[in-house]
Amino acid sequence: MEFFFQQLINALQLGSFYALIAIGYSMVYGVLLLFNFAHGDVFMVGAYIGFFVSSALLGLNIFGALALPLSVTLSLVLVLTLIISMALNSIVGMLVERIGYRPLRDAPRASAAITGLMIGIILETGNLAILGPQRRSFPELIQSATINIAGVSFTNKKILIVFISILLTLALHQFVRHTKWGMAMRAMAYDYVVVPLMGISTNKIALMTFALGSALAAAAGILYGVAYPVLDPNMGILFGWKAFVAAILGGRGSILGAGLAGFLLGFIEIFVATIFPSTMRNLIAFGIILIILTFRPHGFFGEPFSAQLRL
């Protein structure tokens, strides 16, 4: 039982990364009907931005000279890192939209998927070319402490990661449900053609969608760095593609759905790894997803629809 709860916490932690990335995919897919294949690498860029921002704030490594005059507490550094990196990464996301997707707004959707794929490759190799192949270790932003509740011990990091990711998911959900901007996004997801007639700029909404998704990806990157403090340029590939599948599993454009599916993917992976050898993880996880999609092709929260490929 103890073991089960520990694995549960691990699964929640892994799931929160998937959830935060999957929401980015799901929003873009919901609003623009596009596969944003660069999103996994935007997550990677977010993690690196977080690395540099937190190093700068702490005055570590190369940033020794830039150390802030006043001594800041670790928790403040974490909050500042999250806010600054999310802002910076949303700019990266908007650039991706501007360069790779907007020129192709009227082209076949598959072509836009190719540009996304190519931008992802550029981000990876660009990182490799600029920063070199060595791995970076993320600075410790949370003083590690073990909490013991009813015989189940876990670190405060895991709790914080899960907490922050659920908080961000709910905040985004509220944003989309209850603000004017969110309403415009939902309107665009509902009918792409009529929205411009209502005086809403589709370009602005598209930019905002990418910015929000990338901000969440940056948060996921920083939390990932807190949990596993090793960054390498290829970390976004597998993570991103898995989160993409989770986004579809959640249902088209459903933020809570994508979040839940992300957590589900985390559960499947962790519990498969405890029962079977860990190399079987991807095999069984994707097998389960394939079976779910066979019986529920619209995902958990997506309404049945038929997206015509505009080709």
Next chain:
Amino acid sequence: MTTNSASTPTIRQRIRALFSRIWEPYRSVPLLGWLIAALVAVGLEQLVGLPLARGLGLTKIPALFGAVVILSKPALTPSALLFTTLIYILPIGIVARFTAPLTNRIAAKLAEYPLVVTALVHLVLLYAVLHIWCDITDYRLLVARLAMISIILTLSLNVVNGYMGEFSCSHPGFMSIGAYVASAFTIVLFVSENRFGEALLPPALGPYMFPLALMLGGLISAFGALLVAIPSFRTRGDYLAIISLAFMFIVKSFFENMEVVGGARGISNQPDYATLPIVFLWTILSIWIINNFVRSTMGKALNAVRDGELAANAMTVDTRKTKMTAFLFAAFWAGVAGGLFAHVLRYINPDSFGIRKLAEVLAMVYFGGLNSVTGSVVGAVGLSLISEALRPLDIFKWIIIPIMLILIMIYRPTGLIAFTEFNVEKIFLPKGRAPEGAEHASA
């Protein structure tokens, strides 16, 4: 501006006029003429290439028309360019131009024979060019064979992504199934080694059984495609993209866990059956069969499904059956390509069939052009050669190629040569002053 340019030609117009004046005599060169000219060029390279290269200060004959030399040792750029001009551009230019009347007459003569004879003559010439060109270095041999395998792969993906208009991501998966099945077949039967023990059949029999191995690989990967096709073709939409992606990961993970075939370490010691003529034959076969497939009733039905599934259904097209057939057909050819790939490299591991491979194949399809056999051939050969030529740039290669592709997608969203039909009869015809006025009739 328009009045200005009408009176005095701008520099751009002058350059264009100059080019068209140079190009003018070559409009009447038939395919046969180009092939004979290329044969002369590669023959020349075989005879005087090495002394000429030494004389120009190069250590050996530039492997890919001097591109690699220019990028890795910029100081040698003039000699590499001079070499390419002397060996390729000048001989091809001169021979193609001055044999044009003769080759046109031969082509006209050949046109009277059945298409098979004409096609065979051209293919033999093409193979001769390729063979002599590859004879110089092993590197060229490898590049040529891999480029031809890419043609098969790109064509088969174009059937799904171009002709059917869906977005499939599982081609690396099908390829790896074909590669593993064919490798297991040939290694178990014809190779004595540690993993599978003694050869069961005399190795001399191997090359004759190789087509069987490839076809078995193709059939089993088509069977695997059923797993993707059954759930994803129940509803129209993007499910194929997701399910095929999941399938690709499943296959990769499956082979990583199969210790029988080496797990993550992969499998090696494939016999050297995929020689240049074999790969050439399979490539031609695949182009022929896939071209016939997409021009058949089935291919037309496929296009109808892409353009409007409901309308196609109303026109008595069995949409589900059509999509299934096309998808399994594509998977079969991807499996064959995988089998050839394994026997060219003679070492495969699950990592060679991952996301990178997917990006590569998709790039080739969308670079060349959707819904076009010519486009696929151009895309596969073009991108393979570009990627080999940029090899000295190391990782910057993976920045330049994506930027190129993004630009192509922005300016020609369906690829360079999209939505054209590949008319075999027309390309063999003699060209000239357009006797029947049908010179540029192809659209």
